[in-house]
Amino acid sequence: MTVKRSSWALPYLIFLILFVALPLVMIAVYAFRNPQTGAFTLENFAKFFSTPHDLNTFLYSIQVAFINTLLCLLIAYPAAWILSKSSFNRSKITVMLFILPMWINMLIRTLATVALFDFLKMPLGEGALYFGMVYNFLPFMIYPIYNSLEKLDNSYVEAAQDLGATPWKVFWKVTVPLSLPGVWSGVLMVFMPTISTFAIAELLTLNKVKLFGTTIQENINNGFWNYGSALALIMLLIIGLTTLISDEDSARDSEKGGLI
Amino acid sequence: MxxxxxxxxxxxxxxxxxxxxxxxxxxxxxxxxxxxxxxxxxTKLYESLFTGGLGNSMVKAIENTITIGLLAALCSTMLGSVAAIGIHNMKGRGRKAITFLNDIPMLNPDIITGISLFILFVAVGVSQGYVTVLLAHISFCTPYVVLTVLPRLRMMNPNIYEAALDLGATPAQALRKVIIPQIRPSMISGFILAFTLSIDDFAVTLFTKGNRGLETLSTYIYADARKGGLTPELRPLMTLIFLAVLALLIIINIRSARNNKQKLIK
The missing domain is CATH 1.20.5 (Single alpha-helices involved in coiled-coils or other helix-helix interfaces)
Known part of the structure; x- marks a missing residue:
C-alpha cells in the first residue's frame, strides 16, 4: 500500500515541472537567444554590459539594497532584543503588531508611505525611497532575529555572567553570535527582495529613481523578451549567490508560511 | 530608566x-x-467606492481578486494535500527532488516567478487572462499548502490507516474516513494561507494577466497610482483591505492557538 500512495505526489510533480521548472528553463533559453533569428548568442548579456544606463541601475540597486539591509539591521536588532526580553504574554501581542505589516500588500504600504509624505508636506525623492524601503522591509528583519533570540538558551548567558563577564561582553560574545542565524535569514529576506522590487521606487520618487526590477519589467513589457530574460537571469545569479553564502535552512525557517 | x-x-x-x-x-x-x-x-468616499464612476471597474477588480483567490486556494489545497500524502510516503531521491522543486516558488522573487511564467505562456502561445493568472497563483500557493499539511501527517499514527485497510476498507474509503479527517485542520489553515497569498499578490499577476483588461485589486491600484497618485476612493479601499487582512490573521492565530492547545491535551 505504501508504494502506491507515494505515487499520489505524481500530479503535483508534473505540475511543478510544467509551471515551476519549465518556466525557469525558458528564461535561460530566451536569455541566450537572438531576438530575430532565435540562434544561440551571448549578445543579450553583452548589451547589458555595454548599456551604461542599465548597468548603473543594476549597481545602484545593489547599493540601495545594501544600505536598506544595513538600516533595517541596525533598527531591527535592538527591537528584536527588547521584544525577546519582555514578559511573555504582552510581548506576544507586541510581536504580532510588528509582524502584521508583513501581510499587507507592499504596494499598499508604499502608497501609504507616499500618503504620509504628502501629509507631512515632505518632498518625495531619495529620502522617501529609503524611508519607504526600511518601512516595507523592517518586519522581515525583526521577525527572524526575534525568533533566534527567543530560542536562545538562557543558561549560556547565565554561565557567562557567573564566570564574570560584563553585560557588554555577554552581549557581544554570547548573545550576538548565537543570534547570527536569525540575522542571516533577516539579511536574506531584506537584501534579495530589495533588489527585485519594482514599482516601489517609482512611486516613492515620482519616477526619478529606477531600480533593476523596473528595468527588467520595462524590457519585458516593451517586447524585449530576450534581453529581459538575460537581465532576469543576472538577477537570479545574484540571488543564487546570496543564498549560497548564507545558511539555506535558516532562510526556510523564516519564510512567510511558517510564520503563524 | x-x-x-x-x-x-x-x-x-x-x-x-x-x-x-x-x-x-x-x-x-x-x-x-x-x-x-x-x-x-x-462617509461619501465609502459610498462612491461602490457606486461612483470608479465603481464599476473597481468592483470588477474586487470580484476578480476574490474569485481568483478562492479558486486558487481551493485548487492548491486539493493539489497540495494529495501531494503531501504522496510526499509523506516517499523516500530517497524522489522525495528530495520534489521538496526541492516545492521550495523554488517560495524562494524565488515574485518578479522572477512572474516573468518566467509570462515567457512560458508567450512561448507556448497561450493568450493570457483569467486562466493564466489562476494557474500562476496555484503555482506559488501550493508549496505553502504542502508545507502546512506535511507536519500534520507526520504527527499521524500510520497504524490507523493500516487498521482501516485490514478491517476491509478500500484505500479510497480509508482516505476519506481516516486520513482526511485527521489532516482537515491543516488543510483549512493551508486554504486560508493560500487565499491570503493570492489576494496579496501583485507582481505575478501583473505579468500573467495579459492585456485584455483583466485587473485584480493590486494591479488596479497600481494602474491608478501610476496615473497620478492616490485617488481619494483608494483611501477607504485600503482601509478595508487592512481590516480584512487583520481579520484573516486573527482567525489564523486563533486556529493555531486552538490546535496547540489540543496538542497539549493529547
Whole structure:
C-alpha cells in the first residue's frame, strides 16, 4: 500500500515541472537567444554590459539594497532584543503588531508611505525611497532575529555572567553570535527582495529613481523578451549567490508560511 | 530608566510603522481630494467606492481578486494535500527532488516567478487572462499548502490507516474516513494561507494577466497610482483591505492557538 500512495505526489510533480521548472528553463533559453533569428548568442548579456544606463541601475540597486539591509539591521536588532526580553504574554501581542505589516500588500504600504509624505508636506525623492524601503522591509528583519533570540538558551548567558563577564561582553560574545542565524535569514529576506522590487521606487520618487526590477519589467513589457530574460537571469545569479553564502535552512525557517 | 527607554523605542517604531495606515484610515472619512485636508466627517468616499464612476471597474477588480483567490486556494489545497500524502510516503531521491522543486516558488522573487511564467505562456502561445493568472497563483500557493499539511501527517499514527485497510476498507474509503479527517485542520489553515497569498499578490499577476483588461485589486491600484497618485476612493479601499487582512490573521492565530492547545491535551 505504501508504494502506491507515494505515487499520489505524481500530479503535483508534473505540475511543478510544467509551471515551476519549465518556466525557469525558458528564461535561460530566451536569455541566450537572438531576438530575430532565435540562434544561440551571448549578445543579450553583452548589451547589458555595454548599456551604461542599465548597468548603473543594476549597481545602484545593489547599493540601495545594501544600505536598506544595513538600516533595517541596525533598527531591527535592538527591537528584536527588547521584544525577546519582555514578559511573555504582552510581548506576544507586541510581536504580532510588528509582524502584521508583513501581510499587507507592499504596494499598499508604499502608497501609504507616499500618503504620509504628502501629509507631512515632505518632498518625495531619495529620502522617501529609503524611508519607504526600511518601512516595507523592517518586519522581515525583526521577525527572524526575534525568533533566534527567543530560542536562545538562557543558561549560556547565565554561565557567562557567573564566570564574570560584563553585560557588554555577554552581549557581544554570547548573545550576538548565537543570534547570527536569525540575522542571516533577516539579511536574506531584506537584501534579495530589495533588489527585485519594482514599482516601489517609482512611486516613492515620482519616477526619478529606477531600480533593476523596473528595468527588467520595462524590457519585458516593451517586447524585449530576450534581453529581459538575460537581465532576469543576472538577477537570479545574484540571488543564487546570496543564498549560497548564507545558511539555506535558516532562510526556510523564516519564510512567510511558517510564520503563524 | 533602562526599561522606559526600551519600551519607548518599541513605541516609536510602532507609531512609525502604523502612522501611514492610520492617516489613510482617518482621511478616508472626509471628502477632501488632497490628503491632509480635513473637510468634515463624511462617509461619501465609502459610498462612491461602490457606486461612483470608479465603481464599476473597481468592483470588477474586487470580484476578480476574490474569485481568483478562492479558486486558487481551493485548487492548491486539493493539489497540495494529495501531494503531501504522496510526499509523506516517499523516500530517497524522489522525495528530495520534489521538496526541492516545492521550495523554488517560495524562494524565488515574485518578479522572477512572474516573468518566467509570462515567457512560458508567450512561448507556448497561450493568450493570457483569467486562466493564466489562476494557474500562476496555484503555482506559488501550493508549496505553502504542502508545507502546512506535511507536519500534520507526520504527527499521524500510520497504524490507523493500516487498521482501516485490514478491517476491509478500500484505500479510497480509508482516505476519506481516516486520513482526511485527521489532516482537515491543516488543510483549512493551508486554504486560508493560500487565499491570503493570492489576494496579496501583485507582481505575478501583473505579468500573467495579459492585456485584455483583466485587473485584480493590486494591479488596479497600481494602474491608478501610476496615473497620478492616490485617488481619494483608494483611501477607504485600503482601509478595508487592512481590516480584512487583520481579520484573516486573527482567525489564523486563533486556529493555531486552538490546535496547540489540543496538542497539549493529547
Amino acid at each position: 533602562k526599561k522606559l527607554l526600551a519600551r519607548g523605542y518599541l513605541v516609536v517604531l510602532l507609531v512609525i510603522l502604523y502612522a501611514p495606515i492610520l492617516i489613510i484610515a482617518i482621511f478616508s472619512f472626509t471628502e477632501a481630494k488632497v490628503l491632509g485636508n480635513w473637510t468634515g466627517f463624511s
